[in-house]
Amino acid sequence: MSRLLLLNTRLVNEGRITDADVFIENGFIAQIGSDFSGRAADQVIDANGQYLLPGVIDDQVHFREPGLTHKATIRSESGAAVAGGVTSFMEMPNTVPNALTQVLLADKYEIAARTSFANYSFFMGASNDNLQEVLKTNTRDVCGIKVFMGSSTGNMLVDNERVLEELFRQSPMLIATHCEDEATVRANAERYRQEYGDSATARIHPLIRNEEACLKSSAMAVELAKRHNTRLHILHISTADELNLFRNDIPLSEKRITAEVCVHHLWFDSTDYERLGNLIKCNPAIKGPEHKPQLLAALLDDRLDIIATDHAPHTWDEKHQSYWQAPSGLPLVQHPLLMMMEFVRQGKLSIETLVRKMSHAPADCFQVERRGYIREGCWADLVLVDPNAPTDVTKESLFYQCGWSPLEGQRFSSSVTHTIVSGELVFKEGKLQVERAGQRLVFTR
Template identity: 35%
Template sequence: MLITNAVLPDDREVDVRIEDGRIAAVEPSLDGTADIDADGKRLFPGAIDVHVHFRQPGFSHKETWETGSKSAAAGGVTTVVDQPNTDPATTDGEGFDRKAELAAASYVDYGINGGVTADWSPEELFERPLFALGEVFLADSTGEMGIDADLFADAVERAGEHDTTVTVHAEDATLFDESVKDMPAVGAGTDANADLWSAFRTPEAEEAAVERAIEVAGDTGTDVHIAHTSTPEGIEAAVDGGATCEVTTHHLFLSRDDLDDLGTHGRMNPPLRDEERRRDVYEAVADGTVDMIATDHAPHTLDEKDAGIWDAPSGVPGVETMLPLLLEEARQDRFSYERVRDLIATTPAETFGLARKGRIKEGYDADLVLFDPTEATEIDAEALHTKCQWTPFAGLPGVFPELTMVRGEVVYQDGEFGDAVGRNVREHGGQ
């Protein structure tokens, strides 16, 4: 395949030749007849979302590997990393194998994270093509994945022995503000007083847990990655401690000011923060302090979210809207295209050892996204492909791809999908 007249994130106009699923040449001009004439449109490396919940097995009414990966492809995401809190949880060999069977339906490449619980089986997990440990819940009060410091330390040590990163959900439940629960919670759904959730799960809880996770990891040499940092304090603690960190699109673009409209649809963990903190987080993303953007794509049905603030499940969808929202920031000259590329592709690939992903360069996988940088559209929930069929970003402008390619195979083009070609990146030498 030959793509001609494409503009890269660094503004070079090039032709790109693809052979056997990889980029064979990137030059100002290449011989041959164009299969795709980009006509001056932007060509990006495919986005790598290191934090999704595709819900299978166990919760396929919310999302499946097919629907989630289609949503990813339509949003320019070519690799996803799925988290372990499914049913069964991915905490032993049986859980991993069950998820791997279902992941064969994926339209994009993927990694499978192993979970840590009191009865996890590290011997079985590390025998399999595991992407990382995570999302490891350190001192968290939600769900059944929370572990104590001793078990966390054991997991970190075992991960280090297998050169595996530990991804940490950092919230210290002892610093949640329990007095908030005594306040009246009015309504449900979009009529709920959803700000109570943000008041309950305090910013201090994040910073303390980040510091604790890094301290426990100590001198093991194990790589620690902090998931969904939502505060400037949490980001600073991660950077100071030598950990990498991600920021989600909802913490980047939404704040407590949006909760009057979102209601319980805006409940997530960590919660939305005040507008001043959101601006500080945005600045840390823009100036290079934050390593990457991820989505924590965590779909629930509208019926599930339309509950009281203490009963609604936490989480929002986002895998299809991440890159379009960031490309709109670049279109408005708030981010450079190179910064967007680094946040969603180059740095995630380097951080997690995906040696042939994240760049448009000879020898790399032909994971490519083509879009018109002048074409922004309003995000419409009905046009998205996630099974839950809603989004917290409805009405915001986004620049959506017109073509997404995984290892040289077109998986999405102009609203139509190709074949499900996804494979486990750890089964192919980390590629």
């Protein structure tokens, strides 16, 4: 691997902003200091005062491969990820076929090893009848077990209470859950189907997948985890109603139950369905505007630990079907850092907090080895951000295979200028620089 030298950065790491040069060698951060301008290197980047951040670790994406490659591939979506400063991802098992066996899980890792621009890990999927396969999962090189406690894209619902009990009792590693109570969702869906029929629009989505459905399921997951001392991570919290389930009186390193918020639940609210319709239809649903400030407050006071995307692309034609037929999910992995940089500019959070919630906390929560921090000896997963160079979201600027974004027309105040993955300069000034650079994530468990 090459030697890379970064000069004149404003390095943001572990709650501090410092002026620093960074020397990268053989994939790792070899030295952090000052006045490295005379040092020999294969590539030199003068950051000219740009922010240098640890790369974003996105613990929840859907890259659709194998089986749904008309929507996306690991190559296309990891390219979008690094274009947005996301250097590592953890991908969900509801592909086709579902990743419910160790062989099928290994197939996804093989694809990523050949094609991924970003570092990668894949969740092992749980179902009502694959407990023994789940228990074979290697804790060292698989990020976790995914349990759908509410149905979503891919029909991987685990609703057998005996199976859930055994999963939580026997799991050797972190369980990540999608929490929506299925009975509540189905009853609501039937009610609104009868009321609106084929004229239904996306504005009823948060009424079907409502606060009650989220709270009931999340509370059940927390109760199971407490009973069995399971390491539980609840994905994409979308309601203020759920926030009292989570603690902020102990450090993240001591938590057995953690939770995250996704960028779209902080950015959009139910008033946006009028403008965007099915384009922002997702599970759990984007809720009323009263939830956004409370989700942000919980993020800031550490009840919510991580910011993620739940990136989930579908084709333009699929999303323009009727409400009942349109699939849930939206493409987001190219812009989470710029979205949160807008929050920094607006004074809603500090850039140090952004780094903690998007890089440090995912690394700590999943115990990712030597990533998520800018430290000597860590892998060089880094992103340079120019806070004064605007980014316009247009169809032409998108790296997604699906070719659209609910953020089109948005002007962000900042831009990602360079992304470094495992010591390789992968993205520079709007263009991918190499064919692949991602490494398989490993975990210190």
